Amino acid sequence: MSVRTTRKTWDPYIIFKARDLIKLLARGTAIGQAVKILDDNVACDIIKIGGLVRNKERFVKRRQRIIGPDGSTLKAIELLTGCYVLVQGNTVSVMGPYKALKEVRRIVIDCMKNIHPIYRIKELMVKRELAKDPKLATESWDRFLPQFRKRHLTSAQKSAKKRERQQEKEGTNANATPLGDGSAPAPTTEKKKEKPKKKVYTPFPPAQLPRKVDLELESGEYFLKAKDKEAREEAKRKAKQAEASAERKRGREEAFVAPAEEREATVQEKVKRKQIVNDEDEEARKEKKRLKKEAKRKAAEAMEVD
Numbered sequence: 001m002s003v004r005t006t007r008k009t010w011d012p013y014i015i016f017k018a019r020d021l022i023k024l025l026a027r028g029t030a031i032g033q034a035v036k037i038l039d040d041n042v043a044c045d046i047i048k049i050g051g052l053v054r055n056k057e058r059f060v061k062r063r064q065r066i067i068g069p070d071g072s073t074l075k076a077i078e079l080l081t082g083c084y085v086l087v088q089g090n091t092v093s094v095m096g097p098y099k100a101l102k103e104v105r106r107i108v109i110d111c112m113k114n115i116h117p118i119y120r121i122k123e124l125m126v127k128r129e130l131a132k133d134p135k136l137a138t139e140s141w142d143r144f145l146p147q148f149r150k151r152h153l154t155s156a157q158k159s160a161k162k163r164e165r166q167q168e169k170e171g172t173n174a175n176a177t178p179l180g181d182g183s184a185p186a187p188t189t190e191k192k193k194e195k196p197k198k199k200v201y202t203p204f205p206p207a208q209l210p211r212k213v214d215l216e217l218e219s220g221e222y223f224l225k226a227k228d229k230e231a232r233e234e235a236k237r238k239a240k241q242a243e244a245s246a247e248r249k250r251g252r253e254e255a256f257v258a259p260a261e262e263r264e265a266t267v268q269e270k271v272k273r274k275q276i277v278n279d280e281d282e283e284a285r286k287e288k289k290r291l292k293k294e295a296k297r298k299a300a301e302a303m304e305v306d
Contacts, residue, residue, distance in 0.1 A: 020044045024095070028088045036084075037095060045101045050090030052112040059112075063087060066111050073117050077107060080124040122146055 003018045017038050023046060024034040036042050053059040066087055067074045078085055081103050083096025094104045107120045123145055130141050216222035221229065265273070 014038070024093055027086065027091060027093045029084075029086055029093055029095075033084055033095070041097065042095055043098050043101060045094045045105060047092040047094065047105055047108050048090065049092060049108065049112050052109070062112050062114065066092065066108060066117060068117070073121070076121050077104060077117065080121060080128065119146075 001022060003015055003022070005012075005015055009015075020037050020043075021034055024037060024044060025031065027046070037044050049059075049063065053062060065073070066077075066085075068076075074085055074087070077083070081096060081100040083094050083100045083104050085104060086093040092104075092108050094101055096104070103120075103124065107117050110120060111117050126145055127141065130136050130144055210218075213222065221232075224232070
């Protein structure tokens with residue numbers, strides 16, 4: 001496809017505008033919107049995002065992040081920048097003023113670099129309010145712009161922050177310790193944490209662990225065929241499943257085991273038990289009778305003495 005001028009052409013730059021019009025139409029822009037590129041105050045930018053992310057799934061997620069839920073993020077970008085934005089395939093087509101095109105390009109590229117568009121949208125909202133104040137026209141706006149810190153820290157940064165927190169905690173504990181009144185401190189119930197023993201330093205590196213191939217050679221599994229290996233793994237898996245199912249079955253059967261009951265006494269045992277009770281009662285009666293006689297005898301002797 002080519003673009004040419006005619007004898008009636010009076011604007012030489014219209015050839016570039018026609019080229020941009022064809023680009024926009026090729027990327028799915030509506031004809032009514034694409035024709036606006038022929039105006040002098042409107043420019044376009046085709047942002048290529050296909051090569052910024054290697055992983056396909058990650059690319060799709062980040063591209064969707066530009067659009068947002070129900071197109072809310074895209075609508076916010078269009079309202080703040082005054083541009084028309086169309087996300088199509090591996091490109092983002094933008095139409096609008098020259099300065100706004102830079103802002104949209106920055107938002108799109110940052111989004112593909114895993115920086116959420118909401119941060120740039122907040123920044124644009126602040127800039128929009130600051131632009132209304134003529135006193136701030138010659139001043140730097142850095143102090144008004146929101147500063148977002150990184151959430152994902154490196155291991156060195158994490159350890160540094162942890163040390164700072166520990167130092168602050170120790171400092172507050174030292175300052176909060178009250179002055180003693182001469183009395184002994186109350187015994188603490190908390191157990192002191194045992195410090196891990198320091199490892200003995202050795203200049204020699206640790207022994208090398210055996211590789212997976214070495215272990216297979218040692219067990220003889222290395223020389224097995226693929227089918228034999230699969231059969232062995234299947235047998236192990238089935239044995240494990242059988243053991244687990246047997247364990248579950250034992251657990252289920254425990255609920256149906258009858259509790260131990262006391263055996264009912266036989267007739268002979270009952271007779272013997274009754275006889276023992278009768279003998280004990282007889283002995284008690286005899287003892288009672290003897291005590292009565294003894295008491296009567298003592299009473300009679302006492303009367304004779306009188």
